[in-house]
Amino acid sequence: MASAAQIIIDRVNHLYRPPRGREVLALDQVSLEVANREFVALLGPSGCGKSTLLYLIGGFLPVETGAILIDGEKVAGPGPDRGIVFQHFALFPWKTVRGNILYGLERQGMPKEEREKRAMDFIELVGLHGFEDSYPSQLSGGMKQRTAIARTLAFGPDILLMDEPFGALDAQTRALMQSELLRIWQRTPKTVIFVTHDVQEAVYLADRVAVMSARPGRIKTIVDTKFDKNDPDILKAKAFVEKVDEIWHLVREEAIKAQGKRA
Amino acid sequence: MKQSLLRYLPLLLLAAIWELVARLELVSSTALPPLSDVIAAWIDMIKDGELTSNGASSLYRAGAGLALSVIVGTALGIGMAWWKPVNVLLAPMVEIFYPLPKSALIPVTVIWLGFGDGSKILLIFLGCMLPVTVGAFNGARSSEQVLVWSARSMGANRLRMLWDVVLPSAMPELLNGIRTALALSFILLVSSELIVAQKGFGYLIGFLGANGTYDAMYAVVFTVAFLGFAADRVYQMFVQRMLLWRQ
Numbered sequence: 119m120a121s122a123a124q125i126i127i128d129r130v131n132h133l134y135r136p137p138r139g140r141e142v143l144a145l146d147q148v149s150l151e152v153a154n155r156e157f158v159a160l161l162g163p164s165g166c167g168k169s170t171l172l173y174l175i176g177g178f179l180p181v182e183t184g185a186i187l188i189d190g191e192k193v194a195g196p197g198p199d200r201g202i203v204f205q206h207f208a209l210f211p212w213k214t215v216r217g218n219i220l221y222g223l224e225r226q227g228m229p230k231e232e233r234e235k236r237a238m239d240f241i242e243l244v245g246l247h248g249f250e251d252s253y254p255s256q257l258s259g260g261m262k263q264r265t266a267i268a269r270t271l272a273f274g275p276d277i278l279l280m281d282e283p284f285g286a287l288d289a290q291t292r293a294l295m296q297s298e299l300l301r302i303w304q305r306t307p308k309t310v311i312f313v314t315h316d317v318q319e320a321v322y323l324a325d326r327v328a329v330m331s332a333r334p335g336r337i338k339t340i341v342d343t344k345f346d347k348n349d350p351d352i353l354k355a356k357a358f359v360e361k362v363d364e365i366w367h368l369v370r371e372e373a374i375k376a377q378g379k380r381a
Numbered sequence: 382m383k384q385s386l387l388r389y390l391p392l393l394l395l396a397a398i399w400e401l402v403a404r405l406e407l408v409s410s411t412a413l414p415p416l417s418d419v420i421a422a423w424i425d426m427i428k429d430g431e432l433t434s435n436g437a438s439s440l441y442r443a444g445a446g447l448a449l450s451v452i453v454g455t456a457l458g459i460g461m462a463w464w465k466p467v468n469v470l471l472a473p474m475v476e477i478f479y480p481l482p483k484s485a486l487i488p489v490t491v492i493w494l495g496f497g498d499g500s501k502i503l504l505i506f507l508g509c510m511l512p513v514t515v516g517a518f519n520g521a522r523s524s525e526q527v528l529v530w531s532a533r534s535m536g537a538n539r540l541r542m543l544w545d546v547v548l549p550s551a552m553p554e555l556l557n558g559i560r561t562a563l564a565l566s567f568i569l570l571v572s573s574e575l576i577v578a579q580k581g582f583g584y585l586i587g588f589l590g591a592n593g594t595y596d597a598m599y600a601v602v603f604t605v606a607f608l609g610f611a612a613d614r615v616y617q618m619f620v621q622r623m624l625l626w627r628q
Contacts, residue, residue, distance in 0.1 A: 196533040208525070
């Protein structure tokens with residue numbers, strides 16, 4: 119089974135060194151395997167290192183102990199095989215919606231006509247038709263995140279890394295974006311690693327949820343959460359609610375521990 | 382447009398008072414020639430080409446010096462913000478030279494490059510570079526980590542990322558620094574030409590003043606003042622266009 123995994127995280131430690139003060143062990147012997155086209159959520163209290171793990175997979179931070187392999191190769195830096203969507207969108211504010219989406223395509227050297235068409239296709243896909251010439255400052259939070267998702271999907275990464283992408287959105291927009299993401303994911307299947315601290319979101323979106331413990335970050339358990347995503351009443355289904363409850367208790371323990379440590 | 386023109390109406394009042402005071406000889410006409418004489422002198426100097434030929438050489442010097450300072454200053458500022466060794470090397474030099482009144486370098490640049498264009502261009506370049514450097518440095522340091530990461534993950538190499546992310550991130554502060562440099566360039570231009578030059582606005586002001594042709598001298602002073610004002614206005618319009626994405 120191990121050889122079938124697309125992403126292998128093997129006993130990764132990470133030391134966080136603040137500019138001042140003591141260093142902190144942010145990740146402790148984290149191991150995780152993610153299969154091709156699997157949707158895995160990393161869930162845990164704030165400060166458990168889940169975003170750090172995502173940045174390590176993205177190649178933004180160096181892997182110092184342990185290893186992260188993607189399709190058998192060690193991660194040595196960022197690359198277009200992995201697309202990332204950040205909580206605060208990280209759109210280029212000086213580029214329009216179209217310009218943001220075009221950027222990754224330009225960097226890949228796609229011919230002009232082809233990339234213009236592809237950009238429009240993805241603007242269409244995320245429902246931003248009519249806003250292609252708007253700057254990020256003129257968009258709502260939900261529209262910004264749609265743009266960020268379109269930008270990342272457009273250059274065709276195999277792996278989608280999402281760092282609390284809906285954390286900055288209001289509840290309604292958030293719910294809308296979750297089903298939107300599932301719709302898009304079903305149309306263009308990709309491996310997704312999705313960081314969140316929202317239990318319901320994790321259970322709803324992911325095939326598996328990796329529950330992380332508080333500082334130092336470890337993977338506490340991995341829970342299967344495959345549900346029929348196309349069932350409109352899934353959020354109210356008994357099995358779903360029970361699963362959320364089960365995981366919520368696991369996270370709660372960790373959150374309490376984290377609180378205790380801080381106090 | 383009409384609104385903004387109306388804003389300058391009080392200047393007409395000032396002009397009228399000037400004309401009146403001079404015509405009634407409330408002050409000596411050598412200290413303050415009537416405004417109408419100044420205008421007449423201005424028209425004469427345009428007609429015989431004296432103002433335009435001196436003006437052209439001044440604008441060339443200011444333009445060349447400023448352009449150099451913008452290019453080099455931006456590169457230095459971004460380099461300092463992005464590579465620690467560059468910062469270690471240059472930061473103390475910037476700190477020491479920043480407060481130096483650049484007009485003190487006028488004789489120095491003359492010794493190095495003589496009386497012509499070269500010394501003026503060098504002076505303006507040296508004088509204008511640091512505000513640009515500091516603007517680019519502060520702006521580049523404020524570029525967001527996630528934007529850099531985004532560009533890198535989309536396939537931008539380090540150099541490309543500087544151009545595509547760090548430079549635009551630095552743009553608001555950089556453009557502010559360039560505005561300061563623009564104003565400085567006029568100051569340095571005129572003062573250096575006043576002291577040692579054979580042409581240019583500053584030379585003309587000095588020459589006409591020494592000859593006692595005060596109406597013509599005032600005409601040149603006004604021309605420089607107006608050009609400085611117009612350059613700043615045009616520059617601000619340019620900045621607004623460049624930063625359209627911010628509103």
